[in-house]
Amino acid sequence: MGIVERKQREKESRLRQIQEIAAELFYKKGYAETSLDEIARRAEISKATIYLYFKSKDDLYYQIVEPALAELSRRLIKIAEDTEEPAEITVRKIIDATRDVFFNDPGSYHLVSHYRAAEFKRLLPKNRLDNLKSLMRSNFHQMEQAVQKGIDQGIFHNVDAKLVSIILWNCFMGVIQFQENRMDLESTDYRKPTIDAAVDLILKGLKSR
Amino acid sequence: MGIVERKQREKESRLRQIQEIAAELFYKKGYAETSLDEIARRAEISKATIYLYFKSKDDLYYQIVEPALAELSRRLIKIAEDTEEPAEITVRKIIDATRDVFFNDPGSYHLVSHYRAAEFKRLLPKNRLDNLKSLMRSNFHQMEQAVQKGIDQGIFHNVDAKLVSIILWNCFMGVIQFQENRMDLESTDYRKPTIDAAVDLILKGLKSR
Amino acid sequence: MGIVERKQREKESRLRQIQEIAAELFYKKGYAETSLDEIARRAEISKATIYLYFKSKDDLYYQIVEPALAELSRRLIKIAEDTEEPAEITVRKIIDATRDVFFNDPGSYHLVSHYRAAEFKRLLPKNRLDNLKSLMRSNFHQMEQAVQKGIDQGIFHNVDAKLVSIILWNCFMGVIQFQENRMDLESTDYRKPTIDAAVDLILKGLKSR
Amino acid sequence: MGIVERKQREKESRLRQIQEIAAELFYKKGYAETSLDEIARRAEISKATIYLYFKSKDDLYYQIVEPALAELSRRLIKIAEDTEEPAEITVRKIIDATRDVFFNDPGSYHLVSHYRAAEFKRLLPKNRLDNLKSLMRSNFHQMEQAVQKGIDQGIFHNVDAKLVSIILWNCFMGVIQFQENRMDLESTDYRKPTIDAAVDLILKGLKSR
DNA sequence: CATGAATGAGTCTTCATTCAT
DNA sequence: TATGAATGAAGACTCATTCAT
Numbered sequence: 001m002g003i004v005e006r007k008q009r010e011k012e013s014r015l016r017q018i019q020e021i022a023a024e025l026f027y028k029k030g031y032a033e034t035s036l037d038e039i040a041r042r043a044e045i046s047k048a049t050i051y052l053y054f055k056s057k058d059d060l061y062y063q064i065v066e067p068a069l070a071e072l073s074r075r076l077i078k079i080a081e082d083t084e085e086p087a088e089i090t091v092r093k094i095i096d097a098t099r100d101v102f103f104n105d106p107g108s109y110h111l112v113s114h115y116r117a118a119e120f121k122r123l124l125p126k127n128r129l130d131n132l133k134s135l136m137r138s139n140f141h142q143m144e145q146a147v148q149k150g151i152d153q154g155i156f157h158n159v160d161a162k163l164v165s166i167i168l169w170n171c172f173m174g175v176i177q178f179q180e181n182r183m184d185l186e187s188t189d190y191r192k193p194t195i196d197a198a199v200d201l202i203l204k205g206l207k208s209r
Numbered sequence: 210m211g212i213v214e215r216k217q218r219e220k221e222s223r224l225r226q227i228q229e230i231a232a233e234l235f236y237k238k239g240y241a242e243t244s245l246d247e248i249a250r251r252a253e254i255s256k257a258t259i260y261l262y263f264k265s266k267d268d269l270y271y272q273i274v275e276p277a278l279a280e281l282s283r284r285l286i287k288i289a290e291d292t293e294e295p296a297e298i299t300v301r302k303i304i305d306a307t308r309d310v311f312f313n314d315p316g317s318y319h320l321v322s323h324y325r326a327a328e329f330k331r332l333l334p335k336n337r338l339d340n341l342k343s344l345m346r347s348n349f350h351q352m353e354q355a356v357q358k359g360i361d362q363g364i365f366h367n368v369d370a371k372l373v374s375i376i377l378w379n380c381f382m383g384v385i386q387f388q389e390n391r392m393d394l395e396s397t398d399y400r401k402p403t404i405d406a407a408v409d410l411i412l413k414g415l416k417s418r
Numbered sequence: 419m420g421i422v423e424r425k426q427r428e429k430e431s432r433l434r435q436i437q438e439i440a441a442e443l444f445y446k447k448g449y450a451e452t453s454l455d456e457i458a459r460r461a462e463i464s465k466a467t468i469y470l471y472f473k474s475k476d477d478l479y480y481q482i483v484e485p486a487l488a489e490l491s492r493r494l495i496k497i498a499e500d501t502e503e504p505a506e507i508t509v510r511k512i513i514d515a516t517r518d519v520f521f522n523d524p525g526s527y528h529l530v531s532h533y534r535a536a537e538f539k540r541l542l543p544k545n546r547l548d549n550l551k552s553l554m555r556s557n558f559h560q561m562e563q564a565v566q567k568g569i570d571q572g573i574f575h576n577v578d579a580k581l582v583s584i585i586l587w588n589c590f591m592g593v594i595q596f597q598e599n600r601m602d603l604e605s606t607d608y609r610k611p612t613i614d615a616a617v618d619l620i621l622k623g624l625k626s627r
Numbered sequence: 628m629g630i631v632e633r634k635q636r637e638k639e640s641r642l643r644q645i646q647e648i649a650a651e652l653f654y655k656k657g658y659a660e661t662s663l664d665e666i667a668r669r670a671e672i673s674k675a676t677i678y679l680y681f682k683s684k685d686d687l688y689y690q691i692v693e694p695a696l697a698e699l700s701r702r703l704i705k706i707a708e709d710t711e712e713p714a715e716i717t718v719r720k721i722i723d724a725t726r727d728v729f730f731n732d733p734g735s736y737h738l739v740s741h742y743r744a745a746e747f748k749r750l751l752p753k754n755r756l757d758n759l760k761s762l763m764r765s766n767f768h769q770m771e772q773a774v775q776k777g778i779d780q781g782i783f784h785n786v787d788a789k790l791v792s793i794i795l796w797n798c799f800m801g802v803i804q805f806q807e808n809r810m811d812l813e814s815t816d817y818r819k820p821t822i823d824a825a826v827d828l829i830l831k832g833l834k835s836r
Numbered sequence: 837c838a839t840g841a842a843t844g845a846g847t848c849t850t851c852a853t854t855c856a857t
Numbered sequence: 858t859a860t861g862a863a864t865g866a867a868g869a870c871t872c873a874t875t876c877a878t
Contacts, residue, residue: 011858028327032241035851046860048854057852117390118237160406167380167407170387174379181326197369198376201414208417216840216878223841244868255843257871266869425857425861432862446745450659453847464864466850475848535808536655578824585825588801589794596797598744615787616794623832638837662872673839675875684873 015053018043023064023107031061031110031123058123066128068108069135072101076142087150088203094143095172095199099192102176143168147206156206164206171198224262227252232273232316240270240332271337277317278344281310285351296359297412303352304381304408308401311385352377356415365415373415380407433471436461441482441525449479449541480546486526487553490519494560505568506621512561513590513617517610520594561586565624574624582624589616642680645670650691650734658688658737658750685750693755695735696762699728703769714777715830721770722799722826726819729803770795774833783833791833798825 021042025034036057040047054060075097079090102108120129143165150156156164175198179191230251234243245266249256263269284306288299311317329338352374359365365373384407388400439460443452454475458465472478493515497508520526538547561583568574574582593616597609648669652661663684667674681687702724706717729735747756770792777783783791802825806818 007858030239030241030328032239033328036853037851047852048860048862049858051853052858116237116239119239119242122238159410163403163406164410166384166387166403167410170383170407171376171380172383173386174381174383175375177382178375178379194372194375197372198379201368201373201376202410203414204417205410205412205414208413220841245870246868256869257843258841260870261841429862446743447749448657448659448743448746450657451746454849455847465848466864466866467862469849470862537657537660577828581821581824582828584802584805584821585798585828588805589798590801591804592797592799592801593793595800596793612790612793615790616797619786619791619794619829619832621832622835623828623830626831626835663874664872674873675839675841676837678874679837 014045018045018050018053018060019064019107022060023105023110026061026064027106027110031057031119062124062128062132064107065110066132066135068101068105069132069139071105072098072108073135073138075101076139080142080145083149087146087153087155088207090146090149091143091168091203092199094146095168095195098139098172099195103191140165140169150206157208159206164202168199168202171195171202223254227254227259227262227269228273228316231269232314235270235273236315240266240328267332271333271341273316275337275341275344277310277314278341278348280314281307281317282344282347284310285348289351289354292358296355296362296364297416299355299358300352300377300412301408303355304377304404307348307381308404312400349374349378359415366417368415373411377408377411380404380411432463436463436468436471436478437482437525440478441523444479444482445524449475449537476541480542480550482525484546484550484553486519486523487550487557489523490516490526491553491556493519494557498560498563501567505564505571505573506625508564508567509561509586509621510617512564513586513613516557516590517613521609558583558587568624575626577624582620586617586620589613589620641672645672645677645680646687646691646734649687650732650737653688653691654733654737658684658746689751689755689759691734692737693759693762695728695732696759696766698732699725699735700762700765702728703766707769707772710776714773714780714782715834717773717776718770718795718830719826721773722795722822725766725799726822730818767792767796777833784835786833791829795826795829798822798829 018039022034022039025039025042036047036050039060040050050060054063076094079093079097082090120132124132144161147156147159147164147168148161151158151161172195175194176191179189179194182190227248231243231248234248234251245256245259248269249259252259259269263272285303288302288306291299329341333341353370356365356368356373356377357370360367360370381404384403385400388398388403436457440452440457443457443460454465454468457478458468461468468478472481494512497511497515500508538550542550562579565574565577565582565586566579569576569579590613593612594609597607597612645666649661649666652666652669663674663677667677677687681690703721706720706724709717747759751759771788774783774786774791774795775788778785778788799822802821803818806816806821
């Protein structure tokens, strides 16, 4: 009994290990410049072994990106459920959750921070592409809802909620990416305070007078 | 006589044509996934012809990216010269100039919106890398100066100018990128109003109270 | 158990097969005019397979040339150890060993008979180049020592030992090369008797009076 | 009138200049590794211009190699005409003439010192190949005749004349090649004395007792 | 006569993927 | 399950050759 379970656990850990290494490389070097050879070498397994766990390079990529995005989606949906909560808090919670998921799973960084519609279209089969799109749309939608709630609650100016979501979302992404590049040089991680400051500023703008 | 001139003009137009096609592909698909084969096919020339105009793929990339960034640098430096001008106007001018340059030269999109320090380090020789870095730093610096001016003029809160620059800059980049991906589906170009709204919001935050 | 060994043997035989075919082509056509495509075709393997065994074309070349030269070096050093032996015999032994190594490994033919300092300098990394140079110098040195011994023993005239070595060495190489070209037409292999006759003549010249 | 002549002279000098540069490169780097681009660059003409004077790269090669070999052939035939002359002197004359021609025309170096039957067969059309072969055979034949004359005159031992010719010829070639490689390092030109010493030695061997 | 421009064919090299063991 | 070995397809780059001017 225990043997089967152990095998199962080992298999999963192996799988996750591949994913983690691949995620880091995909993020650092991009999809095309990441070779299965390097992933295999770092994971200290044979290249062929990767094919036991993933059908193709695309598949590996998808299997990294989808779970992170799905997890974020679940969390944002949960956060958005509380319709009574002041919008400002909801917005901050969404940002926090997003940052949290991304910090814990650098692989998903790649997806979002370097997301290029055209690239995905070439890379993924339609159903997978659609799934990712729908997840992203959902996440984006939660932010939009929160901003709209703020407007309805009279906390925020009467602005275009969608537009504000775009701004918040991109500000977040921009900061991440900017600081990533910076971290190549400096070692200190300023991502959290920078994001917080950015959100403060935008919220101040939303609430001012 | 006129013959030489015409030849010259033809050569330059050919060169620009290659650059434009390459810029679009680099932007859409990234450096690694763009093949010279495809560039040649789209430009309806032979692959070898590209090598008449550019020493290598790296070189082609650099020749696309550098001029746009240099042009932006020139414009921003000029804008920043007027130290009397109210900071808010200067900030808007910087944003406008940036957008202007980028809209006229989609190639530079790629550099900035997908800029990855690590990738460049592998791609470019040291002197070219340094040149790009210095241009980017200069551009960023102008924004920082403008924000600082606003603080000194008592128009903006006493915030970290550098941080605000990061936010503004990334907001800009984020909006561009977001809308780019969006434009793959819809055809309307919302980039300008979205950027303006974003800047409005951030400036409002900076000035509030 | 035996499986692993058999695999090992197969791998080595494959490697040697590639080397043999490559050696022949390098010899017949020179480095630049020998394509990996042709090597692969003749070995009835894929071009990519070559890269499983050798890091590059240069590497393949070096791996062919170095072992033969090193083997020759070992043998000549051993022969030269006997300082009592009459010089004439030592010289003949050196020639015999050289011929032996070269006949058993046509790849090394190329190196020595077509050796061009300039070509190697472009082809090989410094440490490999140095290694080959040092091997060649060592081999040459053994001959020089043997001739000097003959002079000291009073068997040979008092000539410049270095010069005589050059003559002997090149005579050997020349005969090989000449006969090689000839063999393209005739099929009989006159290399051994021709070399022997050449050495006889030169030794006679050294000893005359 | 004079104009036509000047043009003619200019054309010939241009032609010879191309040949000289090409000869040097062919010799130093080999046929395959010498590019018309480099020849053109060094001659400060356009690559296309080379095609005004030579039908192809092969043709250029042949036009370099053939005249030198033909000139040598003419001289050797003349030398061999004097059947009364002591064989030793004739042999030395042949060697001197050979060296002379080669020193004055490094292009022919390449042909003979790096002559590879197989390469030529691929490179040249049958009639040209046959012509070169016949020239080389003729040159070789003169040496053979001279040695035979020495035997008939009772000056040389009764050896195989053909074999001795091979030895002499290759000794010459070997020394040239060896010293060429050496000259890459040292600058002094030891080719003449080394060849002379080699010939002395061999002649001594031929005459001893 | 001379050349700048263009290109097709070929070269080395990499890599995702398959398969026998 | 795991892997070493093999490969087809593709990519960057070079070069001899042609041609319009």
